[in-house]
Amino acid sequence: MEKKKITVVGNGFASLFFIQYLLPIPVFPFFASFLRRIYSKYEITLIGNGKFIYFPAIPEFIIGKKCKEDITLDIRPFLKRRNITFVEDEVIDIRDGGRTVIARKGTYHNDALFLGIGPAFMKDAIPGTREYTLSPCSGPDEMELFIKKLESLDRGIIYLGFKINKEDEFVAGRAGQMYECACLLDYSLKKTGTRGNFEIHFFSSHLDPDAKGAITDRMRERGIILDYGYEPVEFVDGGMLDADGTLRKADLVLFSSGITAPKLAQDSCLPVSQGGHIDVDRYGRVKHLSHVFAAGDCANHESPPKWVPHQAHMAQLRAQAAAKNMNEVLRGKSPTHTYRHELSCILNMGNDAMWLHASSDNKPPFRNIFPRRSRKLIHVKNLFEKMYLLYLRYL
Numbered sequence: 001m002e003k004k005k006i007t008v009v010g011n012g013f014a015s016l017f018f019i020q021y022l023l024p025i026p027v028f029p030f031f032a033s034f035l036r037r038i039y040s041k042y043e044i045t046l047i048g049n050g051k052f053i054y055f056p057a058i059p060e061f062i063i064g065k066k067c068k069e070d071i072t073l074d075i076r077p078f079l080k081r082r083n084i085t086f087v088e089d090e091v092i093d094i095r096d097g098g099r100t101v102i103a104r105k106g107t108y109h110n111d112a113l114f115l116g117i118g119p120a121f122m123k124d125a126i127p128g129t130r131e132y133t134l135s136p137c138s139g140p141d142e143m144e145l146f147i148k149k150l151e152s153l154d155r156g157i158i159y160l161g162f163k164i165n166k167e168d169e170f171v172a173g174r175a176g177q178m179y180e181c182a183c184l185l186d187y188s189l190k191k192t193g194t195r196g197n198f199e200i201h202f203f204s205s206h207l208d209p210d211a212k213g214a215i216t217d218r219m220r221e222r223g224i225i226l227d228y229g230y231e232p233v234e235f236v237d238g239g240m241l242d243a244d245g246t247l248r249k250a251d252l253v254l255f256s257s258g259i260t261a262p263k264l265a266q267d268s269c270l271p272v273s274q275g276g277h278i279d280v281d282r283y284g285r286v287k288h289l290s291h292v293f294a295a296g297d298c299a300n301h302e303s304p305p306k307w308v309p310h311q312a313h314m315a316q317l318r319a320q321a322a323a324k325n326m327n328e329v330l331r332g333k334s335p336t337h338t339y340r341h342e343l344s345c346i347l348n349m350g351n352d353a354m355w356l357h358a359s360s361d362n363k364p365p366f367r368n369i370f371p372r373r374s375r376k377l378i379h380v381k382n383l384f385e386k387m388y389l390l391y392l393r394y395l
């Protein structure tokens, strides 16, 4: 019998979790590569750039604990061990209801398609974002540029902020990561004894000026100036413009724009939500298309809770459901697997850490075995990273 052809687009968290849950887990992982060569149900092709980036570690560039090399991984050996054909290319169109994928250098046909193409940032929402701000979300190169600029200053005013795309009624933006960057910046400047020379501001129009809570308390304790409720009308050379034309001086701006799906979603046959995400249902199926699934930052949710963010953790939960459902639809069955909504991340503040958590079923993270606030959580966060990168490198 001819093997079913599966195409996976993207090699970020969503796609790699998808592959993890699609393929059966072998009893002896070290022989898996050999076993998969002699028996595999599917013929899988992944189209991507071959480089996996562990984004959650990028804020730690600020304290000099991580750099680009530490968090960038060649994903080809991982795919080879799974008998997956890797194509280094960029997908530019999807046609025939998902059955044909067009990349710059070739065309690929499939029986089922998984899309894990990640986010696009809405950098046109505030003029000057591209020219005058930097973002940890644009990847390691841009974060290293921020560090270089920071090191060239001996005093100054630094603004950090974020924007959220709320059109799809969930948190399509990076708030937690920006809080983490602000606290780590404070920690780093204190370590070098220069904190007194810098003003650190934190802004977002999505934050209530009277907001209270644990994160706000941690920011206040660190002397970070809270410009909650504020958003500039434009980023300009030397700062930001207010609605009345006043210039707020800033020597550096670290900013994360709202999230939507990459342009590929709009340019192809994929249905697009109000907020520009690939429109999927509760099973991770792309709506109105057959045997097409999507997960991660590119995809919408069906009836999400308002607090759910785009996260690697959510990408995992969604990719797991999508993989199980793809297995079902390829066997001619209807999909049955839905996913939980959960916000779960450790906010590293250098000398302290908090576990931020919310879930649709009120289940605590890891059965509450970890404290919600402790410096030790930094080790837990590092352990998760090490374990995942070890898995990608060797298993």
Ligand SMILES: Cc1cc2nc3c(=O)[nH]c(=O)nc-3n(C[C@H](O)[C@H](O)[C@H](O)COP(=O)(O)OP(=O)(O)OC[C@H]3O[C@@H](n4cnc5c(N)ncnc54)[C@H](O)[C@@H]3O)c2cc1C
Binding pocket: 009, 010, 011, 012, 013, 014, 015, 047, 048, 049, 051, 052, 054, 055, 056, 057, 058, 059, 089, 090, 091, 092, 116, 117, 118, 119, 136, 137, 138, 174, 177, 262, 264, 295, 296, 297, 298, 310, 311, 312, 313, 314, 315, 344, 345, 346
């Ligand atoms: C600074 C920062 C800190 C973060 N911290 C955390 C955290 O602590 N915890 C947490 O859970 N999450 C965190 N996140 C969020 C997390 O990194 C994302 O939610 C996650 O990366 C989403 O996975 P993804 O696969 O959807 O997208 P990505 O990981 O971005 O992968 C997308 C992939 O698609 C590829 N691609 C895109 N377009 C195409 C195309 N046309 N053709 C082929 N390939 C394509 C890209 O090259 C990439 O390989 C953080 C993010 C940032 C930026």
